[in-house]
Amino acid sequence: MISGSFRLKTLSGERETLHTGSFQIVTNNPLVADSLSGRYRVCFLKNGSDREVMVKVRDLIHRRHRLLTAPLSGSVKPWETPYRSIMVSSDPCSAVDATSLDLIERAMEVINRSHNYLKTTKPSIDHDFQIVDLSLIESALPSAEAIGRI
């Protein structure tokens, strides 16, 4: 698989075209780490909070990585689930991606607000939250893998 960004030579100079195949998944979900680490690059924040996952992703975006999946994926509300998995490009682009930044900042606002809510998530349903989070990030894999395939 080719990774990184293609550089397209045009008459007006060089410009970036497409982020390609290579991606990483930032997660605090042990089930995602277990299930996907073998096949993909997974950055596992063990015992990390959903907020810490977002901070990690935000810092990557600041370092010019591009956000590939919606940070608030799923309709399980951020104040319900402790798990979050986000896909980010493995390699940096040439500039900070404004859309990625906008999305992560808005998502973090929602998360910040949600932490004012009472947290009573029970361990017995932990595994179900993990399964749903895994399913959400898995739903992005076919699209992510399709790119760069010729």
Next chain:
Amino acid sequence: MVKEIERAGIPVVHICTVTPISLTVGANRIVPAVAIPHPLGNPELSPGDEYELRRKLVDKALRALMTEVDDQTVFDS
């Protein structure tokens, strides 16, 4: 914040890494910065080179302040 200061009658140059955001918040004179964690620096450079980089950005900002604009303008060269 850019808008409130400019509205009060003082010209503002906004040094900002992500220019689309600067455009959204309504800055009129915009100078693109280096990176979010270090808008006016680059830790990979030697201290001398980093100062030089910052000096050039400040020059650009001062030039922007001395330039008449009638619309939002990005000073990127």
Next chain:
Amino acid sequence: MKLELGYIDIRGIRFGDHNAVEEGILVVNPEPLLKPVLEDPLIKTAHFEIAAPGESIRITPVKDVIEPRVKVEGKGGVFPGMVSKVDTVGSGKTNVLRGMAVVTAGPIVGFQEGIIDMTGVGADYTPFSQLHNLVLVMEPVEGFVQREYEKAARLAGLRTAAAIGELARNLTPDETVVYETPTIAETFSEELKNLPRVGYVMMLQSQGLLHDTYVYGVDAKRTLSTLIGATEVMDGAIVSGNCVSACDKNTTYHHQNNPVIHDLLAVHGQSINFVGVIITNENVYLDDKIRSSDWTAKMAQYLSLDAAIVSQEGFGNPDTDLIMNCTKLEKQGIRTVIITDEYAGQDGRSQSLADADALANAVVTGGNANELIILPRMDRVIGTLGYVDKIAGGHAGSLQPDGSIQAELQVITGATNEMGFNRLSAR
């Protein structure tokens, strides 16, 4: 396309020794109906319960709500690609058991929400309190795989609704309404060409387990935005596989009775020219969002639309799809109105949406899903209250010692529907 809906009004449901609709009463003999349900190895137990409007009954956790129908004339059968074989529906004649629904209830994951109260404050917020509900309560076998059990429960509901609908095949409808949609050529006819060309962009939740929607049996997340006939939607082409976000998920009943389609057809030929329906998905992968919204805008332009109504499903990242759809349409000069709901916090002071754009200047809201309500104790619970404490992580709904529930509106099935099914709003 021309679809004739024959409405048979159901005024009550009772158990009996046979299955039939007799003078507006649905008589249910559970055994033959439950037999195919229980043949699924993943379903451990299944039984029916009956809930009528005004009764002191709480149904929870609700998975889906389905209106029983039967295809009497024309191509295809009910729920094509799911229950019947794949064939284009939306024309001919379909009989509808109006005033009732098959409701599926029971656990799928440990944090499920979805409450239908048949009386009290909660009943005001869910349209399903007004229906005679035949509730199919199911329980999975031990050690089930959620994804497989969701499918089993989904199909059980749809098949049961189909079996009930079959009872109406030879009945004479109480009311018959004909819905007709034009071809593209007809939208340029003499009587329509001077009316504004209006389209409907219907967004479908499509993100993974508990968040899926199926179009003719196809998982919507693996589709590009496409055109579908208004009467196809009315005739069961789209079904819900969505189990979370009770207040703003579209149940199968919502799709069958899509209010935007219904109301647009009602004024078609008078104040507007209803050109067509575009369905588009809400995926997790950002490039999919960009591609799907691009495609929506392209198709709207291709249809030469002047205006469009965009309806959303769910909360959070679908706000991004919603804003993308809206702004891309507006930038092409297509006037839009969007229908959404809000998560403005319990105090109503937070930003309502996770995305925003000045071009989205015409918004209809289904209300603030975070608003707190107190649901009084009910005499009878169908399903289990075991999830109420865990509903939405335990703090959006919690069971009080007196049996009442303090909850955010989001736990109520259909409360803030984003197709505009309800009268609820916020300012």
Next chain:
Amino acid sequence: MSTYRIVHYINQFFGQIGGEEQAHIPAEKRPGPVGPGLAFKQHFGGEAEIVATIICGDSWFNENLDLAKKTVLEMVREEAPDLFIAGPAFNAGRYGVACGTISDAVKTELGIPSLTGMYEENPGADMFRTKVLTVATSNSAAGMRKAVPAMAKLALKLLKGERVGASAEDGYLPDGVRRNFFEKKRGSARAIDMLLKKLSDKPFETEYPMPSFDRVPPMPAIKDITRATIAIVTSGGIVPKGNPDHIESSSASKYGSYNIEGVNDLTSESYETAHGGYDPVYANKDADRVIPVDVLRQYEKEGKIGKLHNWFYTTVGNGTAVASAKKYADEIAEKLISHEVDAVILTST
């Protein structure tokens, strides 16, 4: 049944003392209702009564703000009312500001529920609608007949502790709090109505206004930069080491002003960032990377700029969170003007 006690605030005109020529009169208190207060009486249906009316000149209130607030608050306190009503002020600007100011003060300082009324374009409306329930009125006193019943109805709700409906239901200006209510039509029908209006370019009202993105015309360029005083403002959260003002790391509720007289270079010993919105390592190591004090000091010495203003102002803000910053941005702007700053370099992370 005892009736609820209300104190009513009106200006010299509605107090029937006189027009603009009497606007200088200080606050005075009279027992019972006066002017519009009499109209309120019939709408209270005996459940509430105006026990006292405070009449105050608009100029006197606005020109002696602190004294006026203190005087009126004292007059209200003496009556120990259950509710305070100011106005309605319609489109009278100074009257509107006075009504907003005093009802906000009564509410926050005396803990007495308050209510006012004015036209939506009254400057007082913009300033106070999110603080005090403000019934929407027409732009002139001709609208009294409509304004009084709306205000009276809301007053009784407040007195009885009943739930306040949504702004569209109870007729007050949107106050930034989203409240649910049932519309007459379902959402899909409302969407079609709205679309038809939008299509025919008729005015329509969105049910959820998006956060606004207004623009400010650019100020003229600096003619002679070598004589200009330049100030640094940053949303990058640079603060003296230890964060003396405890600026929060996100959605900060305050800003800091810090003196840099004699500071030629920001070092890791003396400055850091309080911002939680980015990786702080680089800024903590050298805060000049966020605010270029070193370069500007050098330029000041070289005469390339007139002067580097001796204070810098710092906030914490994500690029996208705009609205919350408005309040302290106004305060910062005020300080900059009073210090005769000619231009600002604003840096964001």
